[in-house]
Amino acid sequence: MLNDNVVAVTGGLGLIGKAFCKEIIKNDGKVIIGDLFINQGISFQNELGAENALFLELNSSDSDSIDNFLENSKNHFGKIDSAVHCAYPRSKQWGTEFEKLKAEGLRDDLFNQLGGAIIFSQRLISFYRAQGYGNLIHISSIQGLAAPKFEHYEGTKMVSPIEYSAIKSGIISITKYLAKYCKGENIRVNSISPGGILDNQPEVFLEKYNSSCISKGMMEPQDLNGTLIYLLSSMSKFVNGQNIIVDDGWTL
Numbered sequence: 001m002l003n004d005n006v007v008a009v010t011g012g013l014g015l016i017g018k019a020f021c022k023e024i025i026k027n028d029g030k031v032i033i034g035d036l037f038i039n040q041g042i043s044f045q046n047e048l049g050a051e052n053a054l055f056l057e058l059n060s061s062d063s064d065s066i067d068n069f070l071e072n073s074k075n076h077f078g079k080i081d082s083a084v085h086c087a088y089p090r091s092k093q094w095g096t097e098f099e100k101l102k103a104e105g106l107r108d109d110l111f112n113q114l115g116g117a118i119i120f121s122q123r124l125i126s127f128y129r130a131q132g133y134g135n136l137i138h139i140s141s142i143q144g145l146a147a148p149k150f151e152h153y154e155g156t157k158m159v160s161p162i163e164y165s166a167i168k169s170g171i172i173s174i175t176k177y178l179a180k181y182c183k184g185e186n187i188r189v190n191s192i193s194p195g196g197i198l199d200n201q202p203e204v205f206l207e208k209y210n211s212s213c214i215s216k217g218m219m220e221p222q223d224l225n226g227t228l229i230y231l232l233s234s235m236s237k238f239v240n241g242q243n244i245i246v247d248d249g250w251t252l
């Protein structure tokens with residue numbers, strides 16, 4: 001399906017990023033895994049096979065680091081057809097309730113997650129312009145589309161951060177902005193808004209969350225694979241500036 005397309009995955013060592021890297025290779029693509037942790041990165045690259053995967057250290061909130069990442073990717077594979085921005089930098093404050101938020105942590109999270117997505121897009125689009133084409137997928141969330149279902153969090157220590165909602169709405173906005181900004185340049189920008197992904201959440205939360213969905217409820221990262229491959233492939237050639245929700249009906 002991907003015909004040797006080269007796909008850069010930021011946050012490629014994360015829950016969603018790892019699953020995406022595996023799926024891209026399964027569909028005859030090649031991946032560049034961009035993340036902060038060198039040892040884990042090399043070992044994941046070796047697991048995927050060095051002919052199909054390359055790990056490169058990346059801080060996706062830093063322009064110079066992004067430029068190095070893009071240049072080294074090109075030196076290795078000769079091109080970058082697509083990028084999926086899955087990096088998810090979080091400050092120590094992440095998960096603090098609204099009443100206790102401090103400006104410094106907010107600045108870090110808003111900049112690293114939303115500012116980082118803008119900076120990454122800027123550097124990547126500059127690379128794509130020189131190349132003559134390219135495809136970018138951002139990752140938003142159901143929290144960018146609707147207010148949290150606060151009742152699901154009762155009886156747990158979990159918090160759905162207000163800044164997460166703001167950042168994820170922002171991701172949908174920059175996706176539309178960039179798709180239109182790149183008019184006539186052979187560059188596509190879309191986003192995926194996943195529902196919650198299973199990751200050892202407490203049972204009391206899962207029960208309530210699942211009851212707000214239609215069939216499965218909380219998903220596994222692999223449940224996003226079909227949408228990922230569709231957006232990466234030429235099947236979605238004229239899909240641009242769109243946000244595809246994959247949430248088993250949570251937002252209905």
Ligand SMILES: NC(=O)c1ccc[n+]([C@@H]2O[C@H](COP(=O)([O-])OP(=O)(O)OC[C@H]3O[C@@H](n4cnc5c(N)ncnc54)[C@H](O)[C@@H]3O)[C@@H](O)[C@H]2O)c1
Pocket residue numbers: 010011012013014015016017034035036037058059060061086087088089090139140141142193194195196197198199
């Ligand atoms: N997990 C979910 O339930 C869920 C649901 C909806 C949306 N999302 C979104 O999906 C994306 C990925 O989430 P995840 O659950 O895979 O997160 P995760 O924490 O499992 O993985 C994030 C990865 O990003 C890397 N990273 C952090 N800061 C970085 C930086 N500055 N530069 C490069 N890499 C960096 C981390 O090392 C990690 O490997 C996020 O945007 C998240 O908001 C997740």
